[in-house]
Amino acid sequence: MYRYFLALRYLINRPINLLGTIGIMLGVWSLIVVVSIFSGYLGAVEEHLRSSTADLSVIEPPETIPFEILQRAIEADENVLACSPRLLWYGLLHPFGARVKSEVIGQTGAVVSETNFVSVIGIDPELDRRVTGFHGWLTEVIDEEMRVANPDRPLDDRADLPSMVISTSRMQREAASIGDRIRLTTGQSSGSRQSESLNFINATFALSGSFSSSYAGFDSLNVFVHIDRMREMLKSPAGSTNEIAIKLLDPDKAEETALRLTNTLKVLDPRMRFTSVRTWKQSNFIQLSSIEHQRSLMQLVLFVIMIVAAFLMYTTLSMMVTEKTGDIGILTAMGGSPLGVSSVFLACGLVIALVGSVLGVVTGCLSSIYLDDFNQWLKASFEIDLFPTRIYNLKSVPYSLDPLWMLIVSAIALMVGLVVSGLPAWRAARLDPLQSLRRD
Template sequence: MIANQALKDRPFGTYERSLAFRYLRAKREYGGIAIVSILSLVGIMLAVAALIIVMSIMNGFRAELIDRVLGNSGHIRLYTQNYPTLELDELAAKLESDREVQSVIPLVEGFVLASSSGVAQPGFVRGISPTDATKLPFLQSDLFSGSLDEFGDGRFGGDGILLSERIARGFGVRAGDSITLIAPEGASTMGGVVPRKKTYRVVGVFEIFAGNANPMDDALILMPLEQAQLFFNFRGQYPFMELKLTDPQAVEAIARRLDAEYLPSGMPYQTWKQIYRGIVGALEVERSMMRLIFAVLITITALNIITGIVMLVKNKGRDIAILRTMGASRSTILRVFLMIGGILGLAGLVLGLITGILFCVYIEPIQDALNMLTGGAIWNPDVYGLPYIPAQIDWFEVSFAAGYAFLVSLLVALPPAWNAARLDPVEALRSE
């Protein structure tokens, strides 16, 4: 009676769990779990850890790339050339009062030909007010040379400009030297169209990112907003306004809300994801493909569970037959061996989670140790412009790895568990 009652325990109850753990703990000579199942546990652990580590490093590089791309630009660009300056100033004040908008920056932009000491190369000028310039990330620390003190001083913003370090290096100039800028559109005079050019004084040299990691370093020139309006013939106009948001990843939803609440009807705008859709699309494809590759890897390692459970079922055929004759149902036997696969998968994914997360958390000392062993061959900061490999843990990826590994472990354990449940007790005892 007591044995019968135990055999009819609730699904996945104490009796079924004790059987599953008993079979897992049994030594191999007593028909216990095969070594191949232990190896499958290790394989799941390594696959889950690799998925978390690789996706975290990819997320870190993605965040760094976005920071570099957006380090000099906003998250939403408004095209405001046809609107009066007074109206735009009022709009900027309203937008800056929104909780999801960090700042609104009026801009004048244009391409120029820069020349100095007989050397000429193209440049990209961004006209920005001195106050807004201090909000740019790469100008919030010490400049490569010079300072921001004289930027914007003088009539109509003065004649002081800021150069990127690589332009300054190409011209051989530094803070205090002069450089001539020529606009592509000339000025109309009685004698015809003459090139619009002016000589400016370099008051500072900045570096967006070290390690030649940002293409804007090759061309960027910052000019006071008022001076840029004069130079590019945009007097009293802001051709563009850029918005910095508190959450750049939610830019589409925020842009739609701001358009409905603040923007004049018909004012065109673009989000950074639209402007850089090629980069965003490539990153998304890369992320999806890497997730797929590691999902296949987890599946392959989990398939070894089938071999282990098949061998366990064969070794425990007599036990299964006795349990069936004592009243255990087929569903009980199925659940016992299904739990064995689930336990192996769960143990593997837990160990993988711990390994992967600890690796990402302590990636800097790990990198230092590897660099010491390999003589600095693992990571060269001068090439990438980063002191360490970036790793940013994405808890969605962690959840995906854990959920997928556990689900696959149950699915691959189902066929041998089903065969164990269908085992004929008479045939099993006869073969013994």
């Protein structure tokens, strides 16, 4: 009993022990807050990518097989709800709208840099509506002057010109209006491999409105046109497509469905040289894994704080053992065994680590939950923006608290406490009680 009693008394009466507790608390706090923000951000990006990418995509479907046949084969799968053809190409948008050229990107809301080099996505709006969120992105646009007149038919020709839908941010940046003419320059190779030549294609479109997918990275790089107009521009045969977007009934079974569809397509085209079926995660693999990697790196860096806390704790406990040499002597004389005496200091270390961990978890959770409010207050009061949400196209500071991670961090903190208090405790156990009694 004496070891708990004394450990508690030593802890209460020695404010220096607070240093160790604060150190552990800070270590746990930072590991929880930073990782929760990273996880939240990763979750938000995943959500954005998820919303802008089809559940499954057939990349470079067999050219020789018409879309209708591929569609029947794909939609025959038990987990496929619908599919839609896409023709993806690239092009350069010529300046349009009423934008003053010297305007600096990044200070007017369009923070994500939007280049004029874009990915042009040719879609069939009717089919696409069942597969991706495109229809929803059109109605998301708040400003009526930038919204397409008829979201059910957004890419119908306007005044004999094919229509183009661009992102709301691009439309704002260009100060463009519905009906503006947009010139696009693209190219297409022709001839054999030995004598390949590039043919430039110039096309003019009419701006029919804007979309907002809530993922700035996607919005900044893509424009939409009707797939038939794309085919005409590229002189591709009717029914040609270079990507098929697929909507699944159960998105959680994307990988197994992708495998099944690969086999289905192999039956249709046994050569299937360039065709692949990718899940939305595979399509965005690099982006997702880069954030994941940053999160892991950050965890590693933050563990350094824990090591600093451990040193702090070791120093305070070691000092305590030195100061308490006399007490160790009298405890031994009163019947304390070396093990019992050492456990007084071990208990001190554990309590420091436990209190530090609990405080770290509690403050970490509260900080994560109220970080956005705090950020807003800082912004309003001092114009300091800790987490500029516009850069990440987020409405608030994201966070995601993972109970398992909190458990792991607490367990590590406790282990660190046990290890660093073990050494001073061992030293206490080895002290000669007589020497300590003679000290005075």
